[in-house]
Amino acid sequence: MRIRAQVAMVMNLDKCIGCHTCSVTCKQTWTNREGTEYVWFNNVETKPGIGYPKHYEDQERWKGGWQLDAKGRLVLRSGGRVRRLSRIFANPDLPTLDDYYEPATFDKDVLVSAPAGLTDTPVKQPRSALTGEPISLEWGANWEDGLGGAHERAGTDPNITAMASDAAARVKFEFEKTFMFHLPRICEHCLNPACVSACPSGAMYKREEDGIVLVDQDRCRGWRMCVTACPYKKVYVNHATGKAEKCTFCFPRIEAGQPTICSETCVGRLRYLGLVFYDEDAVLAAASVQDERDLLAAQRKVFLDPHDPETVRLATEAGLPEEWVLAAQASPVWRLISDYQIALPLHPEYRTLPMVWYVPPLSPVLDAVGAAGLDDTDADDVFHTIRDLRIPVEYLAELFTAGDADAVAGVLMKLAAMRSYMRARTLDGTVAEELCEAVGMTGQEIESMYRLLAIAKYDERYVIPTAYSKDAAALEAQAASTSDCSLDCAGGPGMTEAATAERFHLVAEGGQTRPGRRSLFARRGDGRLGLSIDPTGERS
């Protein structure tokens, strides 16, 4: 038994309106640099859909995650150590830029500098942000937003091809005849990370204190095996620096007790952050259970109940500060995953034990209830639809429970019951005992679950202990002694003077800086000559 703390996230998909604020603020914070134009540490997909990068869930193709070999041992799907090193000169399972999308910009200067009196309206043209050449926009990180193009492509969604053929046939991609929901995705910061296990240089690691998975930029040698091994395709190659980069769970913010930037700016307030204690020694066994459908229960068993005196004793012995134990006890993530059991992991069958979980959306079911001419406020009608209609329950099961539709249905029943229970409670003050029985929860539990899902404030949604309090003195000293940001490095996202000048196209002139046009080839932060994203400049 070795107790560890993990900072984890739960997202309530019913509340996601697909506004992409999380993606945009994340990009502005972390990946608005040359080399990461195509990179979205946080992206929001529309499901059903093929996702970003294209068909990333198709592990037959991309070889991400783990699988059991013939003897029942856990092995990386991309092969063993020797096999991986044998493919180091050319990795056959690496997505290329076209599997993501070609980042583009527009020559907006054409509009600004157009002379007066033109007979035709000037038109800005898309240009590749990589080569500066004119391109036609054919794909993007969010091309399928709101089921765009679904009638052509969504049938090849790996979650649909994995469904039984009759069920898949019932998902019709016709306007207003199918269901949809948004799926925001970040790095899962897995308990059994495939990317870390595949990194030949040992540059990727899981932090002992909080379980955040990071890439050591000084030790990464660009072997690019992590990209293949990650089944969620959330490790990216920075093509300017030649190094791997990934979601950092905003560790500088987490260490300071603040939520990640995606959570902080989430308009729907659907993200929850908190600690989960788990037993590191139990991870391998949990990831190796024979039946994929047992993985959910196995992962839940790896977590340790923070209210259990035995867990508290272990945590204290392991040197975890009291603040962390208290934070784990107040963790909304623990409550959603283990108390109410309404949060589910994304694709548990990849066997990485992911740590960003999801409350599955009830809204597609409610739409189906309405479409069937039933009453979506009536619990019996909703229960009936969940049990009998199966669509989209089976689809959600492919995403969250390795195809176990009953497990997803159980969660949806709880959400539907909560809805009806609170409706009765609010409208006529009655307590619907039969609903409590149907889902095996007490009225009090349902009400506290409702509170957490519907009205929890900032401090209840984000329960983050600050960095070790024993470091407090060092913190104070550091904060007082330096104004430098540790992210102000070559290729880093910090706002160094040079980086700021590059980003905002500043030019120095007569002791002043002003926005202006840069030459096409400018020296970048890392000293390399590179193309500036200003396609109106003269080509050299």
Added chain:
Amino acid sequence: MNTLIWIVVPYACLAVFVVGHVWRWRHDQFGWTTHTSQLLESRILRLGSPLFHLGAFGVIIGHAMGLLVPASLTEKIGVSEHVYHATAVWGGTVTGIMLVAGLALLIARRFVNGRVRRVTTTMDKVLYVALASMVILGMTATLGTNLLGEGYDYRETIAVWFRGMFWFSPQTDLMAGAPLVYQLHALGGFLFLALWPFTRLVHVWSAPLAYLWRPYVVYRARRGAPAAVAPAPATVRDRGMHDIRH
């Protein structure tokens, strides 16, 4: 002149090779990478890169055999001159052709593919020119002189001079008598070593063999002081703005 070319320049190059690596390792861990461009172009690379790398391994082993193993030793263990010569020429030719084909493909993709062309640095261009000229000279020596020509026994001259470098007693007259193509290849080789630490070739020293033995999941404790604790927005809200000001 002989002293300059066959003693001063080689030792100077070796010194740059060693000192350059130490300097780069200490000051540029961030730039120490393969600089992979497979993300931008995969089709040509998938053929060219393995050809180039495997060819390069063969060529390096061949050079080690030819230069480091004295002819007297191979004779002692019963390898006849004829067998050695055949192995060296044919082995050298096959791996050399792999190397040439691989390098040609890798250079071609730098020209053909606009994305890769854009990320090609000046140092990359210098490296490609240096590699290409070394390979051409080497192939001329192997194919032109030893396979098609009358042959030249470098093991009695160049190899002896080369090994002399390690005992600090290189015999320059041995090199002075070698054919021009061999002279250029040997001199170019040392200049190439001097270029090495400043290019992406440094990734060779990071060949991840330790990966074969290490545990899969790497855990690491956070180093150094953590970030300063910022007040949570709720604290700010509850304290009111006048508290914050002082």
